[in-house]
Amino acid sequence: MRLYPPPVLLAASGxxxxxxxxxxxxxxxxxxxxxxVKAVIAQPQPPDMTxxxxxxxxxxxxxxxxxxxxxxxxxxxxxxxxxxxxxxxRKAGAGDRSALFKLDSSVDLAVAIDPTSSHEDPKFLAAVSxxxxxxxxxxxxxxxxxxxxxxxxxxGVLVELDTERGKPTHCDxxxxxxxxxxxMVCADSDxxxxxxxxxxTRGLTLQSPGLSDLHAEIRxxxxxxxxQSEMERGVDEAAQQSREWLEKELNxxxxxxxxxxxxxLRHGKTFVDEIDTVVFDSALDPNQTQxxxxxxxxxxxxxxxxxxxxxxxxxxxxxxxxxxxxxxxxSESVVYSRGADKSLYTGxxxxxxxxxxxxxxxxxxxxxxxxAVEDFLSWSPEPDVVTVSAAGSSxxxxxxxxxxxxxxxxxxxAIEEFRGYVDSYMGWWLTGVDAPADPYIAxxxxxxTAVSLLIEEVRAQLPNKAxxxxxxxxxxxxxxxxxxxxxxxxxxxxxxxxxxxxxxxPGFSDEEHPAGPGIKATIALRMIIVPDxxxxxxxxxxxxxxxxxxxxxxxxxxxxxxxxxxxxxxLGPLKSGVATSAGFVTYGNTxxxxxxxSELDKEGDLxxxxxxxxxxxxxxxxxxxxxxxxxxxxxxxxxxEILVQKGTIEDVIALVQYALAHDLAKDKGSGVLTGPIGxxxxxxxxxxxxxxxxxRRRP
Numbered sequence: 212m213r214l215y216p217p218p219v220l221l222a223a224s225g226x227x228x229x230x231x232x233x234x235x236x237x238x239x240x241x242x243x244x245x246x247x248v249k250a251v252i253a254q255p256q257p258p259d260m261t262x263x264x265x266x267x268x269x270x271x272x273x274x275x276x277x278x279x280x281x282x283x284x285x286x287x288x289x290x291x292x293x294x295x296x297x298x299x300x301r302k303a304g305a306g307d308r309s310a311l312f313k314l315d316s317s318v319d320l321a322v323a324i325d326p327t328s329s330h331e332d333p334k335f336l337a338a339v340s341x342x343x344x345x346x347x348x349x350x351x352x353x354x355x356x357x358x359x360x361x362x363x364x365x366x367g368v369l370v371e372l373d374t375e376r377g378k379p380t381h382c383d384x385x386x387x388x389x390x391x392x393x394x395m396v397c398a399d400s401d402x403x404x405x406x407x408x409x410x411x412t413r414g415l416t417l418q419s420p421g422l423s424d425l426h427a428e429i430r431x432x433x434x435x436x437x438x439q440s441e442m443e444r445g446v447d448e449a450a451q452q453s454r455e456w457l458e459k460e461l462n463x464x465x466x467x468x469x470x471x472x473x474x475x476l477r478h479g480k481t482f483v484d485e486i487d488t489v490v491f492d493s494a495l496d497p498n499q500t501q502x503x504x505x506x507x508x509x510x511x512x513x514x515x516x517x518x519x520x521x522x523x524x525x526x527x528x529x530x531x532x533x534x535x536x537x538x539x540x541x542s543e544s545v546v547y548s549r550g551a552d553k554s555l556y557t558g559x560x561x562x563x564x565x566x567x568x569x570x571x572x573x574x575x576x577x578x579x580x581x582x583a584v585e586d587f588l589s590w591s592p593e594p595d596v597v598t599v600s601a602a603g604s605s606x607x608x609x610x611x612x613x614x615x616x617x618x619x620x621x622x623x624x625a626i627e628e629f630r631g632y633v634d635s636y637m638g639w640w641l642t643g644v645d646a647p648a649d650p651y652i653a654x655x656x657x658x659x660t661a662v663s664l665l666i667e668e669v670r671a672q673l674p675n676k677a678x679x680x681x682x683x684x685x686x687x688x689x690x691x692x693x694x695x696x697x698x699x700x701x702x703x704x705x706x707x708x709x710x711x712x713x714x715x716x717p718g719f720s721d722e723e724h725p726a727g728p729g730i731k732a733t734i735a736l737r738m739i740i741v742p743d744x745x746x747x748x749x750x751x752x753x754x755x756x757x758x759x760x761x762x763x764x765x766x767x768x769x770x771x772x773x774x775x776x777x778x779x780x781x782l783g784p785l786k787s788g789v790a791t792s793a794g795f796v797t798y799g800n801t802x803x804x805x806x807x808x809s810e811l812d813k814e815g816d817l818x819x820x821x822x823x824x825x826x827x828x829x830x831x832x833x834x835x836x837x838x839x840x841x842x843x844x845x846x847x848x849x850x851x852e853i854l855v856q857k858g859t860i861e862d863v864i865a866l867v868q869y870a871l872a873h874d875l876a877k878d879k880g881s882g883v884l885t886g887p888i889g890x891x892x893x894x895x896x897x898x899x900x901x902x903x904x905x906x907r908r909r910p
Contacts, residue, residue: 266406269321272322330441543604605754640751
């Protein structure tokens with residue numbers, strides 16, 4: 212690395228030499244005797260090591276708490292322990308200079324708003340701080356390139372970093388407080404160094420990096436101050452425009468409806484103003500081969516409706532409730548919550564009822580239908596109850612071979628295939644609440660009545676009777692077979708035909724539907740409410756009634772735990788985790804459903820994507836855990852943690868290896884990678900050239 216002193220230093224050196232007088236001819240005369248005096252040597256001024264407060268214009272900072280430990284943990288998790296940080300630095304061009312860095316300390320980044328910014332032209336100042344083992348050793352390695360600018364502070368330009376960035380990198384060397392004796396702070400300009408160096412060496416370094424491998428924070432206040440007037444103006448204009456649109460386009464005259472958009476906008480503005488700090492953390496655990504990702508937000512107050520909804524149950528925390536562990540073992544996502552305060556939704560319920568009544572009357576809906584809709588919206592079950600929600604996929608049966616072994620598609624095949632596709636993509640949904648079933652059944656009966664009346668009014672508006680047959684209907688099934696006493700099902704059948712299915716299904720739409728009318732069939736969406744004793748209710752939704760019945764049967768109290776998630780592997784951290792809500796999600800079956808679209812890909816690009824994901828050893832079925840926590844009070848905070856476990860990490864590594872291998876094969880035609888990531892396969896040496904031909908004889 213070649214480093215050059217600034218031109219100002221060169222000019223100053225030349226001027227100093229030019230102003231020095233030449234030596235006089237001959238030996239100088241002996242000086243006269245003088246009285247003896249004691250020499251006084253000026254001592255260098257010590258550097259300023261006073262701790263520095265956080266800049267008021269700081270918007271973000273990020274830290275890798277221990278660079279060496281974080282890198283080693285990442286390589287162990289990736290099963291690449293032979294890759295070392297020192298080796299990578301040498302390959303990157305640092306050479307022996309990598310020994311100057313104190314890699315067991317933190318690397319820090321800070322970003323601040325430029326004081327010259329405006330809301331129309333936001334600008335930022337940024338600098339990165341790199342820990343050093345010893346200031347004097349680093350100065351010696353770069354002595355000709357760094358000049359003093361303050362006691363103990365030296366400034367230079369790293370010229371060799373200019374080639375790709377297009378502009379120089381300015382750096383300061385100086386002593387530091389905290390986890391390193393010295394630091395090199397680098398930025399795009401001297402102005403950024405002057406603004407951030409002191410805090411990066413004598414402020415942030417005094418804060419403990421904590422247990423996270425990566426820690427980052429965002430300060431909302433500088434943004435709020437910069438955009439305050441613009442946000443106020445924008446909210447007022449949007450509220451006025453919404454009011455005028457409701458009056459002119461929908462002929463709304465009710466004052467509460469006209470003011471509703473403005474109220475929502477102002478609560479949104481207050482919510483933004485209440486955000487104080489957003490924090491991100493990442494922790495690597497090579498012993499368990501897992502990664503924890505955490506995010507949190509702290510509020511200055513809780514006056515906004517949105518802030519209240521997010522934080523009002525932060526005082527309810529604990530281990531998962533018993534109902535959580537009753538979710539079926541086939542669940543691909545399960546999450547529990549601890550209820551909500553119904554009073555928070557009183558105003559919204561009132562406005563929704565008023566809006567529905569106004570719009571239905573304007574649309575000419577009959578009074579009887581409007582009354583049914585208003586009756587349904589006028590009341591809902593108590594939301595302040597413990598709830599668990601689960602969802603899963605429907606496994607499509609293998610396709611039956613067609614009669615006679617012919618490959619020709621028939622309308623009946625399209626009907627069957629379409630039913631399977633709808634069933635597969637809908638899957639099943641199950642919600643459990645620790646509350647009696649009767650209020651939910653009564654509420655859904657009102658909903659069924661309202662929907663039926665609305666459908667009948669639409670049906671009456673269709674002049675063609677053939678079109679009327681495509682409208683769904685609602686059927687209430689009391690005491691459905693195979694369920695506990697008191698269960699009620701609500702079925703909504705839809706009519707479709709083979710022509711519709713033929714036009715949608717992959718593998719069918721590339722051929723013509725056989726001549727003649729299509730075959731009609733019906734598929735029904737079922738919602739069922741099932742009492743599970745006097746204080747628990749299950750609500751399920753699915754297209755396949757048999758599948759839905761089996762999932763609910765597994766969840767009912769008294770059924771064996773073997774059919775639930777209670778003994779599902781990978782959920783250990785949830786059992787003892789204290790949280791306001793928690794759960795897990797897996798992506799394997801969702802990816803398989805999505806990859807079913809690969810049959811539509813004529814050029815094969817999506818098929819390669821499918822092959823890449825199919826190489827995952829755990830099929831993306833390892834649970835990814837989620838936990839939310841919070842603190843209550845006048846300045847509440849919410850956090851969410853995502854735990855990525857070993858199986859998912861192994862799948863990601865396999866995906867990366869597959870991608871690297873096939874990219875290399877495409878780009879260089881040299882086959883695929885084998886072994887650890889980045890290691891090329893052995894290549895046979897080229898064959899030796901053929902021997903030269905024997906010399907020709909002269910005749």
